[in-house]
Amino acid sequence: MAGAVKRIKLGSQGLEVSAQGLGCMGMSAFYGPPKPESDMIALIHHAINSGITLLDTSDIYGPHTNEILLGKALKGGMRERVELATKFGISFADGKREIRGDPAYVRAACEASLKRLDIDCIDLYYQHRIDTRVPIEVTIGELKKLVEEGKIKYIGLSEASASTIRRAHAVHPITAVQLEWSLWSRDVEAEIVPTCRELGIGIVAYSPLGRGFFSSGPKLVESFSKEDFRQYLPRFQAENLEHNKKLFERVNEIATRKGCTPSQLALAWVHHQGDDVCPIPGTTKVENCNQNIKALSVKLTLEEMVELESIASADAVKGDRYGGKASTYEDSETPPVNSNKEMVGTVKRIKLGSQGLEVSAQGLGCMAMSCLYGPPEPEPDMIALIHHAINSGITLLDTSDIYGPYTNEILVGKALKGGMRERVELATKFGISFADGGKIRGDPAYVRACCEASVKRLDIDCIDLYYQHRVDTKIPIEVTIGELKKLVEEGKIKYIGLSEACAATIRRAHAVHPITAVQLEWSLWSRDVEAEICMPKFQAENLEHNKKLFESVNEIAMRKGCTPAQLALAWVHHQGDDVCPIPGTTKIEQLNENIQALSVKLAPEEMAELDSIALADAVKGDRYPDGV
Template sequence: MAKVGRIKLGSQGLEVSAQGLGCRDLSGPGKPEPDMIALVRHAIDIGVTFLDTSDFYGHNANEVFLGKALKEDEVREKVELASKFGVSFADGGNKVDIRGDPEYVRAACEASLKRLDVDCIDVYYQHRVDTRVPIEVTIGELKKLVEEGKIKYIGLSEASPSTIRRAHAIHPITAVQVEWSLWSRDVEEEIVPTCRELGIGIVAYCPLGRGFFSSGAKVAERFSENDPRKRLPRFQPENLEQNNTIFERVSEMAKRKGCTSSQLALAWLHHQGSDVCPIPGTTKIENLNQNIGALSVKLSPQELLGLESFVAADSVKGDRSAIGLATWKESDTPQLSSWVAA
């Protein structure tokens, strides 16, 4: 298998693998740690070096796992390590809170460094925007962490265009992480153009539609009782039947192209620009290898238009996120001039 190529992410000097690895599902019950570490090592060996985690995943456990996976044989020097802060557990872990105040930013970073067992995090994202704290205040503390050598680059996730602009004015933002896939394209109207205007890289999470483009409606049959996807509108029975027609059309084109539906969905994202890095997640090496195969799938302008016609705005039924989950549409923060710290 040929090694994965490299791209420049943003305009601040960061270079990453053309496709990354979302590590969220690599830790937890039913995930044998040696097998998952082997998957991470295999990814690195074939050139998938952009690894994504968060202190939110598994109540901090995912960072601990990834720290172990990167511990031996000077692996740390081979990867671009990304983590996130901002979603905190309150009330004994029973309540989720979004925080971006300076004290929390610093404490979260210090804790992540310890769990990951590293001296510096390459890309440190604000996982969700705290709408109570001016983004200038949050980024101001992150800027200090850059100056102290604890993080290299600053990122945002699910941030609105105005939030991105205000943040970038305080310190250059290297990457914005967004949900972007064939059936989640709301970012194309404002977020993507804003990032490109400012020289910010785009990291696409859930590029396979949370597993939808791997097997269509059948993926819902495999959801466990505590799978968060069970709450998502697009996977509800009243929406899933119509949405499955999208998968069937994508699958038909994939067969004509001699690839899988998931490879075709990833290839579409790779064709959106050299500043886009999808980060699909998987717990199986064979799926990882298959995902990498998407980089070899070439699409003509006509094929791209054909794919996009399958997923017109009115053809996807149901919102991409559950009610109450924060997205970029609700991420504006107070103006700095009107803010008084608690």
Template sequence: MKMRTLGTGGPSVSAIGLGCMGMSEFYGARDEQESIATIHHALDQGLNFLDTADMYGSGDNEELVGRAIKDRRDEVFLATKFGNVRGEGGEFLGVRGDPDYVRTACDASLKRLGVDVIDLYYQHRVDTNVPIEETVGAMARLVENGKVRFLGLSEAAADTIRKANDTHRITAVQTELSLWSRDAEDEVLPTVRELGIGYVAYSPLGRGFLTGQIRSPDDFPDDDYRRFHPRFTGDNFRKNIALVGEVEDLAKEKGCTTAQLALAWVLAKGEDVVPIPGTKRRKYLDENIAALDVELTDADLQRLDSILPPGAAAGDRYHAQGMATVNR
């Protein structure tokens, strides 16, 4: 397994991670047995970077990951997140970053995961009602208390990242980055590089759209949230599927899958970038790992830029409520 370093002097992790969210929510039916087998297979292949959050499945995903790594903790670089608050029925209640919540959320995650320490602890979304210095200050105390090793932020704006890093060393920033979500290239990527912070790219396959396997909104199960996602509905879907078709053509020429080409593009953004594609099936995990062997020439990269330049994808990357919580 090829490895990459998260930030200047940071921890070494597998060059591709595994996003575990879809194992418990948002992408159709659960299959716990196959999900755990997928995590075990990832570890067998040397993929050590696992990503979860307390909101995925309202805690169920952390428990699932905890069961999967129970006897293999020393093989895992474990990342989880706090900040998105959900009610008993799974309803979204808002974002919290106050110190009391930081402490209680961490303790709850440690219990669900069944571990003594979290390797990388992210603030999932920035609480605009709490100064970032207070939130990160509380996170820093978790490091002092031995509950967390490294700190991260998710969907934070450049100014927020700077203030946070002034309070305590931030090891990684996670935002969405793919061929059809390139906002991070404007300010976030330059900022983390200036500060020596690692960058983790979530949804590098555009929530599955860039795999080339989605042909119609009807391909999604009834309980798949993508049925209502702005980029997967109406005219936006038709415009976006046409763009993916052009990416497919290049993938065929390269002798790789569309998903591998999309991942190779993210990997080519720099050695400081680590994508964490999500899957709950072993066969797709193997396909994703093989993207590490896809080499893109300058001509390939220029062609992809011409197909999907920044802003090319039709529709916002979240619904209005979700967009209100990103890049804050």
């Protein structure tokens, strides 16, 4: 009766679905009048019993009636056998259609869908269309809360651009992106599909049969009722249909050779795009459902795939996918997250040094993503975190060849693909040789080799800010800086920095070539650098004493209405506009809190109070163990 329906993983968060789903929209709306409820429930049951378990609906289908239909169909033990996907985002009230993604609407829509579907939890909840007035981070932030509350399991997006997908994925993992993908809608292959695959996001292809075009070709328009919205789509207009029928005829020829229907061939082509793709053809007939399932058994050779793609090139189809002002991924960009004060503070720009380098007033230390503070964090999560930081206005990224070693630079390099490189100031470091057992080196040959290796790992042409991580006391600093100066002249680095260098060394280095930045440990419990330059602390014998400093800082933070971490970071920001702290984190929530520290304003009296409790004797223990 129907072919076997295999199971596939959708996304990277554990969702498993049937390799083909069932689009339920046409049962209730848009493709003609609603179909008899009893027939549609029987069709849904038939699909489930045939192995089709991913059911797709939306609150706008009807509106509302399609969800109610699904809720009825899933009684009697059927709910436990399916993965149920629904959507929000298109509001239809008082005859007015509006795209909405504000938190209050997201929550209300979810709770209303749960009630109509008569279930406790939605398996996959999509944002149907993107609200371009609301930062995507705000919308996803509310969806994340719904996941934490157990009202939804997985988050999806529909008709979202590559950059919007990246920004959303940085807040909470996106499990699936729904997009129109078929032999006559292939534009998503340029950016969106590669982005999904890079981030480990599943792909759900809607209208894989070209809204029914590949079932009967141009004759399809003869069956349109007055309620069928397809009659208004550009591709079905007479001036385009004559051209488009050529594509159907070519597909039909190949299908005849293969011994299948043109719709099965078109559907098989989508299935052959990969095991991360799940098409969801819609139907209102059991016979068509069976035909669609049989498409899973149609095997296409590489030559046949090439032939199909050659006849389904961009100029093979005339007419846009939608008409009028329909919302698609092409107009799904949202305002930057830092335009919404609920999320993060504004990240201003500052001048770093006197050579023209401009950076965000706060950077991102990337070390802990790969090493030293525990095991390496999952790469997709860290790439998403870096993207979130960049989209939030944090553009100074800090890494080093010793972090990993090497793996942190490789991670940052991957994160800067897809246009991200041009949006950041990238700093890395050399000077601690892992191959030599952690030996400090600053000889010219080593400096050059390190730079070239970092450029290769980061997959870039030029490093914005290149620090000597630790100073080699065996080599005159003038010799090391002399080699760095050559690298500047060769265009391999833009600016030179030093890390953990004394005042005299900084002066000597600066005499050879301008030093743009000095990296140093500076905080309320590491203030020794104030005297000249402008882990033992965690041992039990010191920690009991050091906790008094935290308690005092915490008291002031409570008065200010911020966290102690934000207060400590604000204190550093208040040292001057020539200071850029680079707090490290592996969590988006902490990143957002760190950015909010930029909004914490400290009066001179509060700075004096903090300075007084953070005196030299307020902290016990050296900054590093012996030998460092």
